[in-house]
Amino acid sequence: MFITDLITYSTVRIECTFFGGGARTGTGFFMNLCIEEDQYIPVIVTNRHVVKGALTGKFCLTRKTSDNKPDIGNFRFFEIDRFAEQWFYHPNVDLAVMPIAPLLTQSAGEGESFFFSPLAPELIPTEDELKDMPAMQEIVMVGYPNGIWDSVNNQPVFRKGITATHPELEYNGKPEFLIDAACFNGSSGSPVFILDIGKVTTRSSGTTIGPSRVKLLGILYAGPQHVASGEVHTVEVGTKKDMAFTAIPNNLGNVISSKALLDFEPQLKDLATKGRRPGRMEPCPCGSGERYKRCHGKIV
Ligand SMILES: [Zn+2]
Structure with missing residues (x-):
């Protein structure tokens, strides 16, 4: 395919x-x-x-x-x-x-x-790949904005945009970056890709015609919204159907850098080995030395 x-x-x-x-x-x-x-x-x-x-x-x-x-x-x-x-x-x-x-x-x-x-995980860009990526890359986001989908064929909706800040940098000190794309409720959790078909642009080589490239840059989770008072707040791209809506999204979206996905691997491996989750008082499988309840088992 x-x-x-x-x-x-x-x-x-x-x-x-x-x-x-x-x-x-x-x-x-x-x-x-x-x-x-x-x-x-x-x-x-x-x-x-x-x-x-x-x-x-x-x-x-x-x-x-x-x-x-x-x-x-x-x-x-x-x-x-x-x-x-x-x-x-x-x-x-x-x-x-x-x-x-x-x-x-x-x-x-x-x-x-x-x-x-x-x-x-090979779709997660390496540090070198991120360093070689020019600013303002075209991105594609796949998901179900406002819950919209093709319910007859079980198909998601594609949206296009650009990276608005560089994915190599931690936007405002957090492991995330901004995209410019229509980021609606229900898009929460959407994968954000670089999807170059037949043309790849890097800082070191410029634009090369021929090769294709797919990278999972991150996961959409929030977006700045204008509220009635004129202020701008960053809120979860959310979700509740019954929420009274007074804020207007401004087509920017906050995207968590995809490398955070690898942080789940120690817990998943632990579950696969032991067949159960750790007890609250047991050491956390991530190796931090903390008890599970104070680390990855923390209820947040
Ligand atoms: Zn942990």
Whole structure:
């Protein structure tokens, strides 16, 4: 499949319900972490604020044809109870991952398999690649703005934009950067890509015609919004359908640098080895020396 076609199968629309009847939608994407030879841990990635506190979560996967292609329009809904408890939460940035191997194994047992296209850590740009990237790169963001999707074909929506600050730099001292793209509610958790087809531009070589390049620059989580008083606040690109809306997004978006995804690997490896999460008082698997409850198990 062509790379952009594959990317349409890398995202998943997440619908959550909350205590008191609230609901929200966000974007998740599939990723394989902890890759070692033929072993890996498949997860869904989204923002912490999308799933935190959710009672139930619903998403759907497109079934596979017998010749390993997406059977477009034929998909299955999964509804998961105690949804918020299924996720690992990043202690410092607005990210969460949910291991999906149990769900896939169970589905396989029921004779079901799905077509989706997980991203891999090799798509995360290296420091050298970031250093060689000129400012103002074209980017593509894939997701479900305002919850909008093609619900007949289970397809996400592509949006284009540019990097508004350089992804190599920590914007205002945080591990994030800004993009200029239409960043709406429901886009929370959208992967942000550099998607160069047949033309790559670097600082060292200028523009080269021929090669293509795909890089996962980061994950959208917030955006500056103008409120009625004329001030500008950065708020989570969120989410609640029942929120009274007085703020106007200004087409900028805050994007968490993709390297933060690798921070989940020690916890995922620990889960894979032990088959359970650490106890609250046990040492954190990340190796910080802190107890789990004070580190990656911290409830934030
Ligand atoms: Zn830790």
